[in-house]
Amino acid sequence: MLEFNPFICVVRSDAPYRTMADLVEAVRKQPGKLAYASTGNTTLQYMGPQLLFGLLGLKTDAALHVPYKGSGEATTALMGRQVDFQCNNLTTIASHIKAGAFRALMITTSKRFEELPDVPTSRELGWPDMEQIIGWSALYGPPGLAKEALERWSEVLQKLSKDVDWLAGNAKIGGIPGIMTPADTERYVRGQYELYDRLASKLRLKE
16 A cells, blocks of 8 residues: 545535535535536446435435546536536545635545545544545556565565655645555455445445
8 A cells, every 4th residue: 555545525616515514514404406526337426426325314316416528527517507516536626725716515535634634524523434535646566476575565665655746746746655474464455345235235336
C-alpha cells in the first residue's frame, strides 16, 4: 500500500445545502429528484453514495444517478448545475474546493483532514462505515514474486515513507501517505474486495 485518497462529498458553493444533514434531508423529502454525478456504476463515485443511502435506510434510487465518461466531465456537470452533488476523491476536486466553487460537506477520513479543518468526518456525522469508501493505490507484482524482490521493495517503500519530498507531494494533491507491509496490504485489499463485492451484489451489478 502506498497512499490513500480521501473521499469527499461536495455541492456547489451557492447551493442551499450548508451541511451534510441539509443534503440528506433534501434527499429524504424529494426521493429521486436530486441528482449526483459519477464516472460509472462500478466506481467509488457511485458506490459511495449507494453505501450512504443504505446506512440511511434509503432506496438505491433515492437520488438520480447520472454517469459521465470521466471525473472531469462529472465535475463539470456539477459546476454547470446538471447535477446537485458529487462524492469523489479529494485529489480530483481539491482545487475547486480551494477556489470556492464547491462546498465540502463530508470527508471519509478517520479524523478531520488538515487542509480542510472545517469539513466534518463521516464518523462525526454518525456514519463510521463510510470510512471504508476511500481511494488508495498500491504497488503490485506478479504471482510468485521472488522473496528477495518483495523484501527489496518493502525496504524501498519504508525509506519512501520518510522522504520529505514525497510526503510534501502527497499533501499538495490531498493524498495521505499510507505505506503498509505486504501482509497488511493483503489484508486491507481483501477487505476492500469483500466490501465492493457485497455492494455489487446488492446493486445487482453482477447480473
